[in-house]
Amino acid sequence: MKFKLLKKHKKDSTKWLSRHINDEFVLKSKKEGFRSRSSYKLIQINQKFNFLNSSKNILDLGCAPGGWLQVSKKFTPINSKILGVDKLNIESIPGVNFYKGDIFEDEVINYIKSFFEKKIDLLISDMSPNSTGNKKVDHLRILSLVERVVDISNLFLKREGFIVIKIFQGGMYGDLMISLKESLKNIKNFKPKASRKESPEMYLIAQKK
Ligand SMILES: C[S@@+](CC[C@H](N)C(=O)[O-])C[C@H]1O[C@@H](n2cnc3c(N)ncnc32)[C@H](O)[C@@H]1O
Missing domain, CATH: 1.20.5 (Single alpha-helices involved in coiled-coils or other helix-helix interfaces)
Known part of the structure; x- marks a missing residue:
């Protein structure tokens, strides 16, 4: 056996x-020369919604190994300020800043605040929790991750600023969607071609009200 x-x-x-x-x-x-195949997900999301070329202050939550940071650096204005946060370290990327921490920690919030000093134009998050094998637990973890990202957007994202969050098809987002609609508008779901068909992941794209 x-x-x-x-x-x-x-x-x-x-x-x-x-x-x-x-x-x-x-x-x-x-x-x-991109660090991850995920880079193409952000490229394709941007091709559809076109937010990178007008974003000067960008926050990438769960950025390791740094593919989305590379894409952000490449497609945003030359003097843009980019900060990536992750629990894991990344190899440095010229012109991009990195902070190691868990997005649930207060230190991370304090760091983001001191780094940008003003509201940001774009918040991107490609995070998903490690699977526990228990569907219910995994789903709750996804919900709390999305909720935390939306809370962070409420603190830092400027009006009309864009947010891109990884979510999962078939997830029960009921209450969360209600609170999300309070602070976000033009909410769209999109699955880029680079996201594997068999993966339930997709992306929520919206703008701050
Ligand atoms: C799919 S990867 C991101 C890939 C990235 N977009 C790229 O193109 O290279 C997701 C990342 O989210 C990070 N992550 C998950 N939960 C996190 C948390 N609570 N705080 C910080 N990072 C987290 C993981 O460590 C992982 O590196």
Whole structure:
């Protein structure tokens, strides 16, 4: 039985590896110097909603390894101020600032405040919690992550400023959506081509009221 399970695990990993190596966006990111295939998700979201070229103060929550930061640096004005936050360290990116911390910590909020000193134009978040294997627990964790990002947007995002948040299809966002609509407008859901079809992830794009 154990042997069978091990064999299945090996087969799944081999399948994953071969799909990853041949993935269009993995190949493209290697060629174009982006750190993650996720970079193309932000590029495609921006192609549709066009917010990067007018954003001068950008906050990226859950930024490691830094693909979205690279995209932000590339497509925002030359003197833009960009801050990435993550629990994990990243290799530095010229012209981009990084703070290591958990977005639920007060220190992170204080740092963001002192860094920008004024309201920001764009808040992006590609975060998802580590899976526990328990669907209910995972869902609650997703909700609290999205809720926290929206709370942070209420503190720092300027009127008309854009927000991009990773959410999950089929998630029960009921109450959260109600509070979200209080502070955000033009709320849209979008799944970029670079997001794998089999993944339930999608992105919520909106503007601050
Ligand atoms: C999918 S990755 C982001 C990839 C990134 N957009 C890119 O293109 O390189 C999600 C990140 O969110 C971070 N994360 C998840 N929960 C977090 C939290 N509570 N505070 C800070 N970072 C968090 C994880 O450490 C992980 O690095």
